[in-house]
Amino acid sequence: MRSGNANSGTRWADAELTARAQPLVEYTLRLADDALVLSQRLGEWITRAPELEEDVALANIALDLLGQARALLTYAGQTEGAGRDEDALAYLRDDREFRNVLLVEQPNGDFAVTMARQLVFAAYQYELYDRLRASADQTLAAVAAKAVKEVAYHREHAALWVCRLGDGTDESRRRMVAGLDAVRPFVDELFDTDDLISQLGAVAVDPADLREPWAAYVDAVLTDVGLELPDPDHTARGGRLGLHGEALGYLLAEMQHLHRSHPGASW
C-alpha cells in the first residue's frame, strides 16, 4: 500500500533517472549495496550474539551477503567499463552514491530488531532472487540462482527466531513487537518501482510485483505467533537515490577508512 505522502517514490526516481546513463549499472548497484550494507551490519554481531551458535549463524548470513555483494559489484564495475572493481565501488564511493534501501543501513538494535529486519529483508530478497533467476541478463540470472538458496535459508532463520521471540517470554514478545515497529517505516521502500525498472525490461525484477508474495510469507510467520506488521506512522525512502539517513555515513567511514588511507595499495 502506497502511503498518502506527496513525495512518492516514483516521482523522486524520475528526477534522478535523467542523469543515469547506464541503467544496468544502476540497477545492479541497488542489489549490491543492499547486500553489502546489510552484511556490514550483521558483521557487527560477531562476538556479541546471544549464543555461540548464533555467532556462527549470523556470520554465515553475513558471508553469504558479502558474496552476493562482491559478485554484483564486480559485474557493475565491468558493465560500467570505467575500470572500477568491487573494491573501488565499495570503498571509494561516498554515501550519496550508495543505492541501498534505508532498511539495511539501520543500526542493529537488539536481537529482536535485527530479526525483524532479517524477516522483512530476507523474505524480500527471496522473492527478488527467485524471479531474477529468469533475468534476460545471464550474469544477474546466475547470481540469483546461487543467492536464492542462500536467502531461503536466511528467511527461514529469521522466521524461526521471530516465532521464538514472539511467543517466548513476556519480555521477548515486548521486544519483538518493538522490533517490528522499528522496521515498519522502511518496508514500503523495498517495493517502490520507477522508470529504471521499466527501462530494463526483462533484465530487472519489478519490486512492486514482490509485495504480495512477500506479504503472504511474512504474514503467515507473524500470524503463527499472534503478531502483525503495524501500520506505519511514517514512511522513509530515498535510498535508491542516494538520500540516506545519518547512520550510513558512520558505517561507511568505518568500512572505508583503512582502504582510503592507503590510496592505490593492494591488500
Next chain:
Amino acid sequence: MDGSDEQEAAFYAIIDADGRIEPRDDMPEAYRRSLVRQIAQHAHSEIIGMQPEGNWISRAPSLRRKAILLAKVQDEAGHGLYLYAAAETLGVSRDELLDKLHTRRQKYSSIFNYPTLTWADVGAIGWLVDGAAITNQIPLTRCSYGPYARAMVRICKEESFHQRQGFEALLALTRGTPEQKAMAQDALNRWWYPSLAMFGPPDTEGGGAKRSTHTEQSMRWGIKRFSNDELRQRFVDMTVPQADVLGLRMPDPDLRWNDERGHYDFTPPDWDELFAVINGDGPCNAQRIEHRVSAHHEGQWVRDAASAYAAKRQRHLEGVA
C-alpha cells in the same frame, strides 16, 4: 575411580598402548579434572580469540580480506563449540565452564590479551598465533582422550588454512607500499615474543633438566607429548624461514642458526611479563572479559525466550492446556 587396582591398570594399559580413553571409561579423577580444565581453557581461548580479530571485520581493507576474516572468526566460534562439546563428555556443562571463564576461575591463552592495533596485526595473528597453535595442536590430535583428540583433528584441518591466509595477508603488505611494509614490521615486533610465550614457561625446574611435576603427569597420561620448550623450538625453527620469505626482520638480535644444535638459538620471552599478563595485568584482559560477559548477559532474554517457546510447544504436544 574408586582406587581399584584393576581399573587403574586397565586405564594405564590403554594409555601405554597409545589407545584412546572414551567418555564412559574408568579414569583417575585427577585425569578427568586436568582434561576438563585443559579442554575448557582451549575452548575459552577460541572464543576470546574471536575478539581481537573480529575487531577488524568492519574495517578490512578489501572485500576479499573481509570475507576471509569473517570466515576465520566464524571458524573460531565453531572450534570453541567443538571443544566445549568435548569437555561436556567429561561431566560438566558448557554453562558451568562459561561461568568459570566469566569469573576468571578458568583462563584462556594469554596471547589474546594483546590489542590488534593495525590491520597487519590480523596477518600476524594468523601467521604467528595460529602457527604456534598448530604446533601445539598437532600432537594433541594423538592425545589419549578420544573426544579431545577427534576435536583436534577437525580443528587442525581448518587452522592450517588460517595460518596460510595470515601469511598471505602479510606478504601483500611486505610487497606493497613502504607504509604497508612498515605496518607489517611493526606488527611482527609486537607479536613475536608474546607468540613465543604461548607455549608456556620452561617446564624444567630451575632451568635444569628435570621436568616439572605437572608436565610429567600430563605426559604419563598421554595428554602432553612434547615439552613446552620442545614445541617452542619447533615453532621458531618453522617460523624464521617464513619471516625471510616475508622479508621481515625478527626483533631478536640474538636469533641465529646454531649448526651444532641443528636449531635456531633465540632469546626467550620475558617470563615476568607472561605471568603478569596471565594474572590479569595485560593490556586487554579486562576488556576481553567485559566484552564476553556483556554479550552473555545481554543474550539472556533471547536464550530464555527460546527455552520458553520450546517448553510451551512441548506442553502443547503433551496435551497440557
Next chain:
Amino acid sequence: MSGMWPLWEVFIRARRGMSHIHVGSLHAPDAEMALRHARDVYTRRGEGVSIWVVPSSQITASSPDEKDAFFDPAADKIYRHPTFYDVPADAPHL
C-alpha cells in the same frame, strides 16, 4: 543457570552410501534449532548431506566393556552425570 539449552548429539552422513557418524554435540532449545545449528556448525564446509540430532538424554549406552562387576546399571547415560562430580569452589587448578 536459567534458560540453559539442552545438549544434543549430532550425526552426519557425508555422502550417499555411507552411514551416519557421530561428530559432536551442541546446545539448542528445540529440535528445529538443533538441526539448524548442526548444519551451521558441522557442515560449514558443505560436508554434510544428512543430519540427525538427538537429545543427549535420549541416548542409552552400553557398558564400555562387559565387566559387569564394575558396571553400575544406573549410570547408563552416554556421559557422566553433570551433577555426579561436585567440585568444591576452592579446589585448585579448576
